[in-house]
Amino acid sequence: MNVDLHCHSTVSDGVLSPKQVAQRAHANGVSLWALTDHDEVGGLAMAEQTATELGMSFVPGVEISVTWLNKTVHIVGLGIDYQQPELIDSLSQVRSGRVKRAQKIAAALAKLGIEGAFEGALPFAANPEMVSRTHFARFLIDRGHCASMKEVFERYLGDNGPAHVPMQWTTLENAIAWIRNAGGVAVIAHPGRYSFNELQFDLLFDSFKDMGGQGIEVITGSHSPAQCLEYAHIAKRYDFEASCGSDFHGPEEGRFDLGSLPPLPKDLRPVWQRWV
Ligand code: AMP
Ligand code: MN
Ligand code: MN
Ligand code: MN
DSSP: OOEEOOBOOTTTTOSSOHHHHHHHHHHTTOSEEEEOOBTOOTTHHHHHHHHHHHTOEEEEEEEEEEEETTEEEEEEEESOOTTOHHHHHHHHHHHTTHHHHHHHHHHHHHHTTOOOHHHHHGGGOSSGGGOOHHHHHHHHHHTTSOSSHHHHIIIIISTTSTTOOOOOOBOHHHHHHHHHHTTOEEEEOOGGGOOOOHHHHHHHHHHHHHTTOOEEEEEETTOOHHHHHHHHHHHHHTTOEEEEEOOBOOTTSSSOOTTOOOOOOTTSOBGGGGGO
C-alpha cells in the first residue's frame, strides 16, 4: 500500500494547489493520502473533494509549528475534524505573527545587502498570512542570490543563519491538545531534523507521550536511510505508531516526490491502520 501522510500545498508553503497535489499523489500511485499544510486547514475541503473524485483515500491533516526548549518542532495532526471552530481559531493564532516576522527577516537580509526581500517574497506566498522562510528562499533563488534551498538555509535562513528570526510558536501541549480535541492523532514530524542532544530527545519523546502524542515519522523525505532505522528503534522503544510522508513541497524541490518513499520497516505499528 502506497501511503503518503505529509505534504504541502499553496495554502502554506507548497507550490501546487490542494487540487493539484491530490492529482499528483493519485498519479504517483498513492492510495492513502494526507495534506498537512503548516498551521492552516483551508486546503482540506478541496483536497478531500478531489481525492474522493479520484477514488483515493483521504486523511485530513495539519502540521503545527511548536516551540519547545527554544527550538522549532513540527507536530503533524492526522484524522482531524478540520471544521472544528476551536481548531480553526487556535491555528489562526499560531499564524498571526508571520507577517511581522517576515518584515524582520527582510530587514536582516537588507543588512546583508539583499534589498526588497519582503516585497520580493510575498508574490511567492499565495496566502500572505502564511509567508514563510520557504517563500523567502524561492525569492532568493529566483533572484540568483542562491542556487538551491539547501544553500539558502545554510547561508541565510537556517536556525543559526544570519537572517533567521526566532519565533515563539505554540506549546507542544497546546498542539497535541488541539489535535486530540479535533479527533486526530498527534505525530512528531521529521525527528531527524531537530538539533537536540540525547537527553533532550528523551525528554521530547517522554513529554510528547505524557501529553497524549501517539505517533512519530519514521520514513520521511528529511531522513537518511540511517535515520529511518534510528527512528524505527525509537518508535519501538516508546511504543509510538509509525508514520510515513514525503514532506513534498513542489516538483522542483526536495528529494522525494509524493508516493515515492521506501516502505515502513515491517515490525512497526503503522499510524494509518485505523484508516484502512
Ligand atoms: P517557517 O515555518 O517559516 O519557519 O519555515 C519552515 C519551512 O522552511 C519548513 O517547513 C521547510 O519547508 C523549510 N525548511 C526549513 N529548513 C529547511 C532546510 N534546511 N532546507 C530546506 N527547507 C527547509
Ligand atoms: Mn514547509
Ligand atoms: Mn516540517
Ligand atoms: Mn512539512
